[in-house]
Amino acid sequence: MNKLAKFICFIIFVLGVSYHAFAQVPGAAQGLRDNYQHRGTTGKQPGSRLALIKKEFLSKQLNLTPEESKKFWPLYRQYQQQLINIRRLKRLNSSDAQANGTEQLKKELYYETEMVNIRKRYQEEFLKILSAEKVSELYKSEREFNDEVIKQLSERSERAGN
Numbered sequence: 001m002n003k004l005a006k007f008i009c010f011i012i013f014v015l016g017v018s019y020h021a022f023a024q025v026p027g028a029a030q031g032l033r034d035n036y037q038h039r040g041t042t043g044k045q046p047g048s049r050l051a052l053i054k055k056e057f058l059s060k061q062l063n064l065t066p067e068e069s070k071k072f073w074p075l076y077r078q079y080q081q082q083l084i085n086i087r088r089l090k091r092l093n094s095s096d097a098q099a100n101g102t103e104q105l106k107k108e109l110y111y112e113t114e115m116v117n118i119r120k121r122y123q124e125e126f127l128k129i130l131s132a133e134k135v136s137e138l139y140k141s142e143r144e145f146n147d148e149v150i151k152q153l154s155e156r157s158e159r160a161g162n
Contacts, residue, residue: 054145061141062134071129079122086114 055073064072090111093104126135 050149057145058138058141061144062130062137064130064134068129068134072126075122075125075129079118079125082118082122083115086111086118090115 059069062068062072090108093107093111123135126138130138
C-alpha cells in the first residue's frame with residue numbers, strides 16, 4: 001500500500017509539474033481515454049503531451065468562450081505553478097532528511113494552510129472570469145482527469161505484471 005501511495009503522489013506531482021501552455025486545437029479533444037493511449041514522441045518535454053490532453057479535456061468540460069479562454073488559461077497556469085511549488089516544499093519537508101519532528105509538523109501544517117490559501121485566492125480570481133457553475137465544474141473535472149490518469153497508469157502497471 002505504501003508503494004501505491006508513493007506512486008499516486010508521484011503521478012499527481014508529474015501532472016502538476018508538467019502543465020504548460022498550449023494552443024487549443026479545434027476538434028482535437030476526442031475523449032481523454034483515446035488521446036491518452038496514443039504513444040510516440042513529440043520532441044517536447046516529458047509530460048507535455050499529458051498537459052495538452054489535460055488542457056483539451058478541461059476546455060471541453062468547461063466549454064469556455066474565446067474571451068473566457070483568453071483570460072482563464074494564464075491564470076490557471078499561475079494557479080497550478082503555485083500549487084506545484086507548495087507541493088514540492090511539502091514533499092521536501094516530508095523527506096527523511098528532516099531531523100526535528102516538531103518543526104516538520106509545523107511546516108506540514110503551514111504548507112497545507114498555504115495550499116488552502118492559494119485555492120481560496122484563485123477561486124476568487126476564477127469567479128471574476130467564469131460563472132460559479134464553471135468554477136465548480138473546473139474542480140470536478142480536474143479530479144476526474146487525475147482519477148482517470150491514475151486508473152490508466154494502474155491498468156498499465158497491472159498489464160506489465162508489476
